[in-house]
Amino acid sequence: MDEIEVPQYFICPISLQIMKDPVTAITGITYDRESIEQWIFANKNTTCPVSKQPLPRDSDLTPNHTLRRLIQAWCTQNASLGIVRIPTPKPPLNKIQVLKLLKDLNNHKSLMQLELLAAENERNKKCLLExxxxxxMIMFIVNSHEKGQIQKGLEEALSILQFVKIPKEECALLLKDNDQILDSLTWVLSQDEMENTIAMKSHAVIVLKKLINKCDTCHILERLKPEFFERILKILRHGVTQQGVSAALEVFLRSCSVTRNRIMMVEAGLVHELIEIELGNTEKRITELTLAILFHLCSCANGRAKFLRHEGSIAVVTERILKVSAAVDDRAVFVLSMVAKFCGTNVALQEMLTVGTVTKLCVLLQADCAKYLKDKAREILKDHSEVWKNSPCFPPSSFGAYVKY
Structure with a gap:
C-alpha cells in the first residue's frame, strides 16, 4: 500500500488522510468533514487553515459529491492493493430528526440514540444544541427529582449534557428560570442505589461544574445549601472518576467567592478532605485546585483551625512549593502566611521548622519567582525570627541575612 500513489486532491489538508466525506468551505478549500468541523467547532478556530481567510463558525460546508464519488471509485479500483473502500457518508443530522427523538423521551432508546449522536461528531452537537x-435533558433530570425516582435514561441525559456545550446566555436563563436544577443534580449525587453509581455521580458533578462556571453573578452561588457541599464532598470520599474529582474541586473553587459558602464548606469538613486528596495526588491541576480552595478556606478562623488539626497539612503545603507551578507557589505561601500570622502558636511554628517550611521559604528567596512572593516569604521569616533564629539549622548570622530587607 505504501507504493500506491494517492491523488493529491483526495487528501485532506488537515488530517493528510484520504477524505471520506469531502466538503468545501466558503474559502473554496475542500476538507474532510470531520477534520474541518473539529477545526471550527472543537478547536474554535475562525480562519481557514489553508488560505488563512476568515471562516465563521456558522458558515456552510458544502458537500463535494463529485469528489466523493471519484474517491470511492478509486478506492474500489485499488481495493485488491489494500485500499479500504469508503462508504457513502450518512446524511447530516437535521433538527426534525432530533425533535422527533425529543418527543419520545419516555422511550429509553430515544435517549440512547441522542447520546450516540452527541458523541459522534461536532456537527451533531451543534444540531442538538439548536x-x-x-x-x-435538564427538564428530564428535574422530572426524575420531582418523582423521587431514578428514571431509566437518567445516565444518558447527564452524559448528553457533558457532550453538548451550553452557551453562556442559555445557561444563565436555564438557571434563572428553574430553581430546581441545582437541587435535582444535588439529589442525583445523594443516590447510592443507582446502576453505574460512580459514572452517574461523575456525570452529575461535571454538569454542575459546567452550569456554575457560566454564572456571571453571585445570584446562583448565594442560594446554595449546606447539603449541596456535603453531597459533593461525600462523592470525593467514596469514589468518583478523576474527571469527577477535578469537576468537584472546580465547583468548590467557584463557590468560594461567596463568604457563606466558605463557612459551609469548612463545616462540611472540606479542609480535611482537601489535605487527604493532596497527600496522595500527583496531578498538577488537582494540586492547583486544592491549594486555591485552601487559600480561600484559610481566610476564615475556623478554616485555619481545621487546617492545623490535620497532622499533614503544613507538611504537604510546604512540599508543593517550587515543585508544581507558580500558581501553587502563590497559594501555598499565602496559606502558610495566614496560618503563621493568625495561628502562630509555638506548636505551629515549631512544626513549620520541623517539616521544612522555614527552609523552603529561605530557598524561595533565592529562586526565580515573583518579587511579591519573595516579599511575603521574607515577611513570614521576619515576623517569627525570634522563634526560628535559635534553631541549629540556621546560624544567627545566616538567618539574619534571609530576613534583612
Whole structure:
C-alpha cells in the first residue's frame, strides 16, 4: 500500500488522510468533514487553515459529491492493493430528526440514540444544541427529582449534557428560570442505589461544574445549601472518576467567592478532605485546585483551625512549593502566611521548622519567582525570627541575612 500513489486532491489538508466525506468551505478549500468541523467547532478556530481567510463558525460546508464519488471509485479500483473502500457518508443530522427523538423521551432508546449522536461528531452537537436538547435533558433530570425516582435514561441525559456545550446566555436563563436544577443534580449525587453509581455521580458533578462556571453573578452561588457541599464532598470520599474529582474541586473553587459558602464548606469538613486528596495526588491541576480552595478556606478562623488539626497539612503545603507551578507557589505561601500570622502558636511554628517550611521559604528567596512572593516569604521569616533564629539549622548570622530587607 505504501507504493500506491494517492491523488493529491483526495487528501485532506488537515488530517493528510484520504477524505471520506469531502466538503468545501466558503474559502473554496475542500476538507474532510470531520477534520474541518473539529477545526471550527472543537478547536474554535475562525480562519481557514489553508488560505488563512476568515471562516465563521456558522458558515456552510458544502458537500463535494463529485469528489466523493471519484474517491470511492478509486478506492474500489485499488481495493485488491489494500485500499479500504469508503462508504457513502450518512446524511447530516437535521433538527426534525432530533425533535422527533425529543418527543419520545419516555422511550429509553430515544435517549440512547441522542447520546450516540452527541458523541459522534461536532456537527451533531451543534444540531442538538439548536434543537433545544440541553434544556430537554435538564427538564428530564428535574422530572426524575420531582418523582423521587431514578428514571431509566437518567445516565444518558447527564452524559448528553457533558457532550453538548451550553452557551453562556442559555445557561444563565436555564438557571434563572428553574430553581430546581441545582437541587435535582444535588439529589442525583445523594443516590447510592443507582446502576453505574460512580459514572452517574461523575456525570452529575461535571454538569454542575459546567452550569456554575457560566454564572456571571453571585445570584446562583448565594442560594446554595449546606447539603449541596456535603453531597459533593461525600462523592470525593467514596469514589468518583478523576474527571469527577477535578469537576468537584472546580465547583468548590467557584463557590468560594461567596463568604457563606466558605463557612459551609469548612463545616462540611472540606479542609480535611482537601489535605487527604493532596497527600496522595500527583496531578498538577488537582494540586492547583486544592491549594486555591485552601487559600480561600484559610481566610476564615475556623478554616485555619481545621487546617492545623490535620497532622499533614503544613507538611504537604510546604512540599508543593517550587515543585508544581507558580500558581501553587502563590497559594501555598499565602496559606502558610495566614496560618503563621493568625495561628502562630509555638506548636505551629515549631512544626513549620520541623517539616521544612522555614527552609523552603529561605530557598524561595533565592529562586526565580515573583518579587511579591519573595516579599511575603521574607515577611513570614521576619515576623517569627525570634522563634526560628535559635534553631541549629540556621546560624544567627545566616538567618539574619534571609530576613534583612
Amino acid at each position: 434543537a433545544g436538547v440541553p434544556k430537554a
